Amino acid sequence: MSENKRLNNYDELPLVLDVADIQRIMGISRVTAYELVHTPGFPAFRSGRLIKVSKIAFFEWMAKGNGRVPENSN
Structure with missing residues (x-):
């Protein structure tokens, strides 16, 4: 997905x-995204x-919302 492409909806x-x-979906930093995955x-x-x-x-x-999200490291 293009770095600059705006995420408008699920189907895109x-x-x-x-x-x-x-x-981009979650609005988090790159470091936090890697911690999350x-x-x-x-x-x-x-x-x-x-x-992936x-x-x-x-x-x-x-939707489950039961995953643990890492502390914000920004």
């Missing part, structure tokens, strides 16, 4: 998100060296 998101997408229970997976997240799994995780 790719099926597989990357850390930059998570960062390494949090136990977060639905991330690796594709080679890249960290299924769009569906990410929004299900957010």
Whole structure:
């Protein structure tokens, strides 16, 4: 997903998100986004060296609201 592309709605998101997408969706820093994807229970997976997240799994995780979000390190 383009760094400058505005996230207007769910349907415009790719099926597989990357850390930059998570960062923009949640409005968090890059460091915090990387901490989040390494949090136990977060639905991330690796594709080679890249960290990816299924769009569906990410929004299900957010809807549950029971994941632990790392302290803000900005």
